Amino acid sequence: MAGRLRRRQLSREAVLNAALIVARRDGIDFTMRALGEELNAWQNVAYDHFPSKRALQYEILDQILDEALDTKTLAHVQDRSRDWSIRLRTFCLHMFGHLAAYRGAGRFVTHHGAAGPPNVVRFVSVSIGLFQEGGMSLDRAIEVFQAVTFFVAESADLEAATRQGLTTNDVLAHLDEPLDPSFREIMCGLLNKTARDRVKVGLDLFIRSIEMELRQ
Numbered sequence: 001m002a003g004r005l006r007r008r009q010l011s012r013e014a015v016l017n018a019a020l021i022v023a024r025r026d027g028i029d030f031t032m033r034a035l036g037e038e039l040n041a042w043q044n045v046a047y048d049h050f051p052s053k054r055a056l057q058y059e060i061l062d063q064i065l066d067e068a069l070d071t072k073t074l075a076h077v078q079d080r081s082r083d084w085s086i087r088l089r090t091f092c093l094h095m096f097g098h099l100a101a102y103r104g105a106g107r108f109v110t111h112h113g114a115a116g117p118p119n120v121v122r123f124v125s126v127s128i129g130l131f132q133e134g135g136m137s138l139d140r141a142i143e144v145f146q147a148v149t150f151f152v153a154e155s156a157d158l159e160a161a162t163r164q165g166l167t168t169n170d171v172l173a174h175l176d177e178p179l180d181p182s183f184r185e186i187m188c189g190l191l192n193k194t195a196r197d198r199v200k201v202g203l204d205l206f207i208r209s210i211e212m213e214l215r216q
Helices: 002-009 012-025 034-041 051-069 071-077 084-100 107-113 118-133 140-163 168-173 181-190 195-215
Strands: none
Touching: 012 034, 012 051, 051 084, 051 107, 051 118, 071 084, 071 118, 084 107, 084 118, 084 140, 084 195, 107 118, 107 168, 118 140, 118 168
């Protein structure tokens, strides 16, 4: 009876706030049992306010993107007095940072797109508008948006998944045979790069190719 009473006392906001905590810790595909433990309540307590786990996950993603698409960020993105390529790069890195805080959030963005919650739709609209501002047709802007978004979102998931992973020395220590010194140096260089560093390099390549295309 106490568990049932506790479940009725929990508000939608309390459930969502707890879900955000669990999602940041365990990833967006957390278990309902973990959520119940966080709330000290029955494991299916979320269903009092959300019809399904997917609906709760959509709400979490909506909250993540609501934070990412804050007024300051949007003002920067839409400030045409600033260089277009710099605004695009900054916006992509900003989105990467927010998505990387929740393992699996990137996959939800790329898999659900415009069919997702309101702030996913807003993210799509802002992004495509930025590509069109650079001089692309709508069709081309959509194509480039998909490519860049998949790259940023998948990299964010990788960053989230490996944040507490092995260090370079841990990896090299588990090799069966010692590496050739020159190859070891290459391996160290690769393993020491964070997902954010790789995203920066990738974005620079994307943006340069886009600018070359637009100049033709």
